[in-house]
Amino acid sequence: MVGIGNALVDVLSHEDDAFVERLGVVKGGMQLVDEERAAAIYQLMGPAVEVSGGSAANTMVGFASFGGTSRYLSRIRDDQLGGVFAHDLRASGVEFDVPPATHGPATGCCLILVTPDAERTLNTFLGASATFGPDDVDPDAIASAGVLYLEGYLFDSPEAQAAFRAAAAHANDNGTKVAVSLSDGFCVERHRDAFTALIEDHVDLVFANEAEITALYEVDDFDEAAARVRHHGTIAALTRGAAGSVVVTDDGLVAVPAAPVEQVVDTTGAGDLYAAGFLFGTSRGLPHEVCAQLGSIAASEVIGHLGARPQVPLRELAAHLLD
Amino acid sequence: MVGIGNALVDVLSHEDDAFVERLGVVKGGMQLVDEERAAAIYQLMGPAVEVSGGSAANTMVGFASFGGTSRYLSRIRDDQLGGVFAHDLRASGVEFDVPPATHGPATGCCLILVTPDAERTLNTFLGASATFGPDDVDPDAIASAGVLYLEGYLFDSPEAQAAFRAAAAHANDNGTKVAVSLSDGFCVERHRDAFTALIEDHVDLVFANEAEITALYEVDDFDEAAARVRHHGTIAALTRGAAGSVVVTDDGLVAVPAAPVEQVVDTTGAGDLYAAGFLFGTSRGLPHEVCAQLGSIAASEVIGHLGARPQVPLRELAAHLLD
Numbered sequence: 001m002v003g004i005g006n007a008l009v010d011v012l013s014h015e016d017d018a019f020v021e022r023l024g025v026v027k028g029g030m031q032l033v034d035e036e037r038a039a040a041i042y043q044l045m046g047p048a049v050e051v052s053g054g055s056a057a058n059t060m061v062g063f064a065s066f067g068g069t070s071r072y073l074s075r076i077r078d079d080q081l082g083g084v085f086a087h088d089l090r091a092s093g094v095e096f097d098v099p100p101a102t103h104g105p106a107t108g109c110c111l112i113l114v115t116p117d118a119e120r121t122l123n124t125f126l127g128a129s130a131t132f133g134p135d136d137v138d139p140d141a142i143a144s145a146g147v148l149y150l151e152g153y154l155f156d157s158p159e160a161q162a163a164f165r166a167a168a169a170h171a172n173d174n175g176t177k178v179a180v181s182l183s184d185g186f187c188v189e190r191h192r193d194a195f196t197a198l199i200e201d202h203v204d205l206v207f208a209n210e211a212e213i214t215a216l217y218e219v220d221d222f223d224e225a226a227a228r229v230r231h232h233g234t235i236a237a238l239t240r241g242a243a244g245s246v247v248v249t250d251d252g253l254v255a256v257p258a259a260p261v262e263q264v265v266d267t268t269g270a271g272d273l274y275a276a277g278f279l280f281g282t283s284r285g286l287p288h289e290v291c292a293q294l295g296s297i298a299a300s301e302v303i304g305h306l307g308a309r310p311q312v313p314l315r316e317l318a319a320h321l322l323d
Numbered sequence: 324m325v326g327i328g329n330a331l332v333d334v335l336s337h338e339d340d341a342f343v344e345r346l347g348v349v350k351g352g353m354q355l356v357d358e359e360r361a362a363a364i365y366q367l368m369g370p371a372v373e374v375s376g377g378s379a380a381n382t383m384v385g386f387a388s389f390g391g392t393s394r395y396l397s398r399i400r401d402d403q404l405g406g407v408f409a410h411d412l413r414a415s416g417v418e419f420d421v422p423p424a425t426h427g428p429a430t431g432c433c434l435i436l437v438t439p440d441a442e443r444t445l446n447t448f449l450g451a452s453a454t455f456g457p458d459d460v461d462p463d464a465i466a467s468a469g470v471l472y473l474e475g476y477l478f479d480s481p482e483a484q485a486a487f488r489a490a491a492a493h494a495n496d497n498g499t500k501v502a503v504s505l506s507d508g509f510c511v512e513r514h515r516d517a518f519t520a521l522i523e524d525h526v527d528l529v530f531a532n533e534a535e536i537t538a539l540y541e542v543d544d545f546d547e548a549a550a551r552v553r554h555h556g557t558i559a560a561l562t563r564g565a566a567g568s569v570v571v572t573d574d575g576l577v578a579v580p581a582a583p584v585e586q587v588v589d590t591t592g593a594g595d596l597y598a599a600g601f602l603f604g605t606s607r608g609l610p611h612e613v614c615a616q617l618g619s620i621a622a623s624e625v626i627g628h629l630g631a632r633p634q635v636p637l638r639e640l641a642a643h644l645l646d
Contacts, residue, residue, distance in 0.1 A: 087370075092369075
């Protein structure tokens, strides 16, 4: 699998609801911030932990943790956090060989406020990742992959959005399946028409949560959104938090429960890891229901600790479904 | 309280015993590495997490977490990890206003291999912190503090060792108590005579674990080492891991059990946080036994998670002893 997304180092701190409110940001959402605003938010944050993140990058790490082969395309700078990002990706078994930029914005980061309910609120400084453009798309890597995975957050950078389309078209031409994650309800609202066109023209598999799929179709109701996504020739894997997930195909809907979690610590990366499990199942030709179960297992691992990367081999957690 | 130590960002990964053995380093110990060796070890390490560390800095954070006032002196560079270090210290309530160096080595880091038994093995690149010298000692801060706290690791840099002595002498002259942590058995062996002279001439309170205090006196037996440390006019707080701690004074020995821990995840910072609790008790004029209990509570918090900084206010954990 090849993934394209924003390369970000996550900076996580525990904050209370009042802190999120004072910042004037939407709890549970993702706000884009410039470098100055990022610095101002960071200064207000409590002591933090730095862990590599980035939505599609997390998915590639999860896919590798199941035992799959994955490659990641994005832009980092030749700074310390760029070094951290590249190290962690490679140490997780993901191929990543884009040379770091020697000038331009710093490696991107995501300031993540984890509230006591384990919800996360994201403040993203795209940094170097916003400079990813069509020229950075590796056509050979895409043509030889089984799946091209694209994160919806890419739509927030015009350059990256152009790369996104170029990559999807190239995948279609070469028989590589295209999967896309809608990433965030507000991101969907900002780019609704572009998302809809992309899904109809290029996409085989859509990942979304309730907020994102209802935002896409401008409906209030999950069932209505699920009905709308059918009959596009597109498979949709829709996550509903603790209520599990629903896989929508032309043939109908399959609901799969969430995997049990001892204590939900930080929901950062839940959707990313669900996608990793689902796609790994797909790559093995497993039934959709099992793919969704693999997604649930991966999501349950990552929400049990701080950070969006698995801390144990997912292959072992899912051995009963894979062996 | 004022602390002087090496400013380090910890880079922690979970590794197995074979990994530690392959590196040829002493498990549980601290090895100094140069920039090249640090890069080579980092490349071999698995995906990591970055958390601010540094022995005395951890102690200052713990002291502030109990509700005390603390200040830290050390050197960082004006790089990303230096920014992380300064942010986390200030966000934890510790005063830190040494301007970052604009040239010279990068901010120091400590590559920490956490093995399945929760033991940690440290590989330290001192970086900018090795450039801390006598001129960086803030005489007013020391004169106005109740305690000057010095980490033994400073002895590994000749410049810092000179600063260490200057700071201790200045504290003595101004009625500021001097506390020192021996830090590491191998560090003690490298600098035994200097440590012994310092303790006899300048130090009011020594922190050490079994390996360190036996290394200092070149004896095999803890009880013998404890007997040796008596009658120097120095109080010694000696930690023994799960067996608790022993406070040695002219009047005799007081043994205090360790505080219960649900699961020991990572012992990084146990000694640093024990010192924080003990010193906070001292600053309140509490009996040595209670000081040791405060130390045990702080140590038990920090070994329950990855990283050497407390994740909950220590004041709340110790409320029953403080109110």
